[in-house]
Amino acid sequence: MGNSQQAGRVLVVGATHGNERNGAWLVEVWRQRPGSLRQSGLAVELTIGNPEAHAACRRYLDRDLNRSFASGLLEQADSPVREVQQARRLLACHGPDSPQPCLVVLDLHSTTAAMGNCLVLYGRRPADLALAAGLQGLLGLPIYLHEADPAQTGFLAERWPCGLAIEVGPVPQGVVQAAITRQTRLAVEEALAVLAAARAGRLRLPSQLVVHRHRISLDLPRRADGSPAAVIHPLRQHRDWQPIRAGEPLFIDEAGAVIAYDPPAELLAAGEGGLAWPVFINEAAYGEKGIALSLTSRECWPVEAGWGEALAAIAAALEPG
Amino acid sequence: MGNSQQAGRVLVVGATHGNERNGAWLVEVWRQRPGSLRQSGLAVELTIGNPEAHAACRRYLDRDLNRSFASGLLEQADSPVREVQQARRLLACHGPDSPQPCLVVLDLHSTTAAMGNCLVLYGRRPADLALAAGLQGLLGLPIYLHEADPAQTGFLAERWPCGLAIEVGPVPQGVVQAAITRQTRLAVEEALAVLAAARAGRLRLPSQLVVHRHRISLDLPRRADGSPAAVIHPLRQHRDWQPIRAGEPLFIDEAGAVIAYDPPAELLAAGEGGLAWPVFINEAAYGEKGIALSLTSRECWPVEAGWGEALAAIAAALEPG
Numbered sequence: 201m202g203n204s205q206q207a208g209r210v211l212v213v214g215a216t217h218g219n220e221r222n223g224a225w226l227v228e229v230w231r232q233r234p235g236s237l238r239q240s241g242l243a244v245e246l247t248i249g250n251p252e253a254h255a256a257c258r259r260y261l262d263r264d265l266n267r268s269f270a271s272g273l274l275e276q277a278d279s280p281v282r283e284v285q286q287a288r289r290l291l292a293c294h295g296p297d298s299p300q301p302c303l304v305v306l307d308l309h310s311t312t313a314a315m316g317n318c319l320v321l322y323g324r325r326p327a328d329l330a331l332a333a334g335l336q337g338l339l340g341l342p343i344y345l346h347e348a349d350p351a352q353t354g355f356l357a358e359r360w361p362c363g364l365a366i367e368v369g370p371v372p373q374g375v376v377q378a379a380i381t382r383q384t385r386l387a388v389e390e391a392l393a394v395l396a397a398a399r400a401g402r403l404r405l406p407s408q409l410v411v412h413r414h415r416i417s418l419d420l421p422r423r424a425d426g427s428p429a430a431v432i433h434p435l436r437q438h439r440d441w442q443p444i445r446a447g448e449p450l451f452i453d454e455a456g457a458v459i460a461y462d463p464p465a466e467l468l469a470a471g472e473g474g475l476a477w478p479v480f481i482n483e484a485a486y487g488e489k490g491i492a493l494s495l496t497s498r499e500c501w502p503v504e505a506g507w508g509e510a511l512a513a514i515a516a517a518l519e520p521g
Numbered sequence: 522m523g524n525s526q527q528a529g530r531v532l533v534v535g536a537t538h539g540n541e542r543n544g545a546w547l548v549e550v551w552r553q554r555p556g557s558l559r560q561s562g563l564a565v566e567l568t569i570g571n572p573e574a575h576a577a578c579r580r581y582l583d584r585d586l587n588r589s590f591a592s593g594l595l596e597q598a599d600s601p602v603r604e605v606q607q608a609r610r611l612l613a614c615h616g617p618d619s620p621q622p623c624l625v626v627l628d629l630h631s632t633t634a635a636m637g638n639c640l641v642l643y644g645r646r647p648a649d650l651a652l653a654a655g656l657q658g659l660l661g662l663p664i665y666l667h668e669a670d671p672a673q674t675g676f677l678a679e680r681w682p683c684g685l686a687i688e689v690g691p692v693p694q695g696v697v698q699a700a701i702t703r704q705t706r707l708a709v710e711e712a713l714a715v716l717a718a719a720r721a722g723r724l725r726l727p728s729q730l731v732v733h734r735h736r737i738s739l740d741l742p743r744r745a746d747g748s749p750a751a752v753i754h755p756l757r758q759h760r761d762w763q764p765i766r767a768g769e770p771l772f773i774d775e776a777g778a779v780i781a782y783d784p785p786a787e788l789l790a791a792g793e794g795g796l797a798w799p800v801f802i803n804e805a806a807y808g809e810k811g812i813a814l815s816l817t818s819r820e821c822w823p824v825e826a827g828w829g830e831a832l833a834a835i836a837a838a839l840e841p842g
Binding site: 225228229232233236257258312370371372373374375376377378379381382423427428431432433434437452454455456482484485487488 | 546549550553554557578579633691692693694695696697698699700702703744748749752753754755758773775776777803805806808809
């Protein structure tokens with residue numbers, strides 16, 4: 201981890217996934233017309249996360265770049281996996297210990313799921329929670345806390361002292377839509393505003409943070425040969441963030457029969473009859489991961505003073521620009 | 522071309538484009554549960570158009586299969602292009618001159634554009650026009666007549682005595698959505714009903730056919746280096762089939778300036794001030810073709826008696842099943 205006392209910039213990454221074009225479009229626009237990104241007073245570094253995959257308009261070439269920042273992978277200096285090399289390159293050029301360090305990262309993503317404009321947090325680092333709370337206070341964005349998921353690790357944002365993903369949808373892969381770029385831009389500009397306020401010692405956070413905490417992911421029902429035997433029920437499609445209760449329609453099988461939501465043991469144990477808030481419903485890229493949707497618990501947390509202090513300590517070292 | 526006197530089947534093709542999953546899902550369901558396709562009394566052959574691309578969840582591997590049925594390509598028996606080989610294979614297995622011939626093809630596609638449930642015709646073959654008119658009479662589907670486009674040739678459906686594409690959207694690439702499969706299924710079942718009626722000599726066609734005739738495709742405005750300098754204006758996104766008039770917003774550039782619709786000379790010459798009906802607005806796969814949208818003219822044609830006769834001649838040779 202970088203030394204937060206060393207001065208550094210804010211890194212904005214587009215196209216960590218090469219077929220998510222909206223963040224890349226914004227990065228390109230801001231490079232061509234720096235004045236078109238609302239000025240926050242902070243120095244911002246812009247980069248394309250996976251240029252080769254972006255050129256090919258594919259999510260990745262060899263492996264998901266946003267699962268390639270695990271320590272065990274990053275140590276492989278001679279890895280033949282292109283995304284491992286790209287992860288190492290991003291850290292070498294823009295990491296907290298690089299010659300031109302970045303201290304905070306905003307990682308721009310889009311999704312085919314109807315997630316709206318939202319934030320993804322990877323774990324509970326106090327500075328991340330403060331940045332998310334500040335953004336939620338300004339824009340009301342929902343937050344997916346993607347933690348404790350042993351099948352999904354090695355996220356980009358975890359390698360910077362502070363960082364999160366801005367996730368906007370629904371939008372198809374490979375498509376730039378003005379409404380999606382506008383939402384993404386708004387989240388980036390307000391995130392920079394939160395960081396600038398933290399740097400100036402005038403950050404005010406709301407009293408509580410609403411998070412949707414990851415519990416478990418569900419796959420589609422499958423046939424013996426592994427092929428899907430059902431799809432998301434039409435009453436559940438596009439209903440990310442809306443609660444689901446035991447017995448409500450979740451999938452519809454090939455014969456047209458409804459498959460109801462049968463809460464997993466993990467959620468039943470928590471009481472509330474397995475009540476959950478689904479996210480990333482029918483995200484195109486998650487099919488190969490065996491994820492039809494993820495279930496979360498909606499929780500309201502009091503905002504702790506230590507969060508803002510942690511963010512202020514990092515923000516104090518942000519370079520003006 | 523096949524001899525329409527020889528008996529043959531109706532071919533239904535899913536995943537001519539490997540990342541258009543909804544048609545492939547239906548083909549898979551109908552293979553597993555033949556009874557779940559509403560029985561038309563006609564023998565139906567089901568196939569995956571591009572199995573390798575489907576397995577990779579990519580539109581194609583070497584070239585667009587639905588642009589690979591041009592005579593000059595099909596003659597290349599030793600072509601290294603995988604889609605040319607696949608086009609040859611489809612014709613060898615299911616073509617009108619194959620040992621188990623198919624006489625009619627329904628080619629199932631999906632699009633990221635908000636096209637709804639619609640039909641794509643490639644040219645003005647009387648039997649195709651009759652099939653489309655029958656479907657339009659039953660379901661009211663709009664029809665895109667994709668003709669006279671020198672940049673886009675070699676479509677699959679042209680190689681069977683009768684055929685068209687069923688195109689449904691918006692849906693992201695790589696995603697199966699119940700509502701999209703339902704619309705696709707409906708169009709397939711009603712197309713089979715039209716063919717069965719034609720075979721039985723009881724086909725009734727409406728008195729007119731409404732077609733949206735291809736005129737010209739427009740690319741995004743681009744910078745000197747070829748990269749896009751604008752996106753579809755948010756007031757035009759998702760508004761396929763709705764007329765556009767000179768001066769109305771079409772694109773929005775990187776500075777947020779509106780770029781109005783400036784009718785091409787071809788359309789101005791037709792009078793009506795360049796009035797056009799856009800289709801395939803912001804289709805993900807057309808970016809690489811330099812197509813941001815296509816402009817059509819909406820035309821009402823009287824249905825000619827010869828169309829139904831041409832379809833009846835082919836349908837008479839369809840095998841019962």
